[in-house]
Amino acid sequence: MAAIKKYSFIPINSYHWNSFNGHPYCILIVDTIFFQQVICDESGKNLSSIPTDLLQNVTKLNLKNNKITLKHNDKEILIRLSNLAELFVNENTITLLYNNSFNNLTKLVILDISNNCINTVHQAALPASYRLTVLNLSYNRTTQLDSDVFSSLKNLRVLNLQNNLLESYHTKPSFKLTTITLDGNPWNCSCSLLDLQIWLTASNVTMENENNTTCTFPNTKQKFSIKTATIQPVDCGTEKLSLETTITSTYAIKNQSTVFLTALTSNITGNHGTSAAFPFLGKSWTFLVGVLGFVLTTTLLIFTAVKCPTWYQYLMSYRHRRLEENDPEMLQQEFSADMSSFPAISDINEDPIVIFDKTNAFEPEEDGFIEDKYIDTYVTEES
Numbered sequence: 001m002a003a004i005k006k007y008s009f010i011p012i013n014s015y016h017w018n019s020f021n022g023h024p025y026c027i028l029i030v031d032t033i034f035f036q037q038v039i040c041d042e043s044g045k046n047l048s049s050i051p052t053d054l055l056q057n058v059t060k061l062n063l064k065n066n067k068i069t070l071k072h073n074d075k076e077i078l079i080r081l082s083n084l085a086e087l088f089v090n091e092n093t094i095t096l097l098y099n100n101s102f103n104n105l106t107k108l109v110i111l112d113i114s115n116n117c118i119n120t121v122h123q124a125a126l127p128a129s130y131r132l133t134v135l136n137l138s139y140n141r142t143t144q145l146d147s148d149v150f151s152s153l154k155n156l157r158v159l160n161l162q163n164n165l166l167e168s169y170h171t172k173p174s175f176k177l178t179t180i181t182l183d184g185n186p187w188n189c190s191c192s193l194l195d196l197q198i199w200l201t202a203s204n205v206t207m208e209n210e211n212n213t214t215c216t217f218p219n220t221k222q223k224f225s226i227k228t229a230t231i232q233p234v235d236c237g238t239e240k241l242s243l244e245t246t247i248t249s250t251y252a253i254k255n256q257s258t259v260f261l262t263a264l265t266s267n268i269t270g271n272h273g274t275s276a277a278f279p280f281l282g283k284s285w286t287f288l289v290g291v292l293g294f295v296l297t298t299t300l301l302i303f304t305a306v307k308c309p310t311w312y313q314y315l316m317s318y319r320h321r322r323l324e325e326n327d328p329e330m331l332q333q334e335f336s337a338d339m340s341s342f343p344a345i346s347d348i349n350e351d352p353i354v355i356f357d358k359t360n361a362f363e364p365e366e367d368g369f370i371e372d373k374y375i376d377t378y379v380t381e382e383s
Contacts, residue, residue: 191236
């Protein structure tokens with residue numbers, strides 16, 4: 001029968017620290033003939049970074065009460081400690097958990113990063129360890145946690161989020177825990193907390209300090225437990241849909257603005273002699289410019305029509321028609337209409353139409369000479 005390894009996590013303070021492999025703060029504890037623990041204590045030493053001379057086979061590392069920030073250099077050191085099963089970096093000055101902060105710690109079972117100043121936890125910050133069972137994130141300044149932060153922790157059973165700045169948290173049905181601690185957060189018992197409330201009710205998880213885990217907002221639900229506060233799922237359907245639409249639209253506008261600003265920056269940088277290329281903006285910008293031009297043109301026309309009605313009426317009533325040369329009737333009618341508009345003169349007896357007829361009846365002879373009645377009369381009198 002194959003032997004089973006037994007992990008026994010012994011309190012660090014219960015042992016007298018002796019030198020192990022030349023390191024003054026590490027000891028070797030043999031739990032069984034199959035498993036041994038190498039425990040290193042570097043707590044309370046005012047360290048600003050993780051020591052570089054740690055034993056690579058250390059299984060339990062205590063870095064409590066230092067000034068470690070867990071930046072890039074610290075991550076490089078942790079990568080080499082592939083046998084770590086317990087890591088304590090509580091009571092330090094960590095403000096942000098970057099992606100892959102605990103990379104390569106696949107054997108980690110307990111992680112304590114409480115009592116820091118953590119305000120942001122990146123989605124891939126926590127170790128991708130199937131063995132991680134206990135995670136302590138209490139007493140930090142975290143305002144928001146993505147639902148996928150714990151997705152890689154398939155065997156996580158104990159989670160402590162006590163005394164943070166969380167107002168809501170969206171859980172997934174696959175989130176399996178036995179114990180969770182949520183008190184000390186300013187929970188907003190509205191639709192944003194509905195997912196967590198349903199999960200707390202449907203799952204078998206035990207919520208520590210349940211009586212103290214109460215709503216902070218709205219005022220009408222203060223002091224109510226977040227597990228029992230009344231949140232109507234029917235009322236949240238429309239609100240949730242509206243919120244998702246708003247978030248999607250905001251993200252799209254932000255994305256397009258980022259692309260445009262990137263293109264503009266690249267163009268400006270390219271003008272200064274660099275090899276920056278202007279990115280392709282796509283057809284959406286062409287459509288947007290077209291719509292914008294149409295709206296501006298229509299607005300200008302409406303404004304002009306309202307401010308200049310006389311000009312608008314003149315423009316709309318204008319009808320252009322070419323006058324035909326071989327249409328004497330139409331010319332006669334138009335000429336008669338024009339003449340009738342003038343006031344009548346009593347001293348003139350001639351009819352305007354008769355004048356028109358005389359003028360219209362004039363035709364040049366074939367010899368090119370014009371008959372003059374006055375000349376004929378003068379000649380007749382002399383004769």
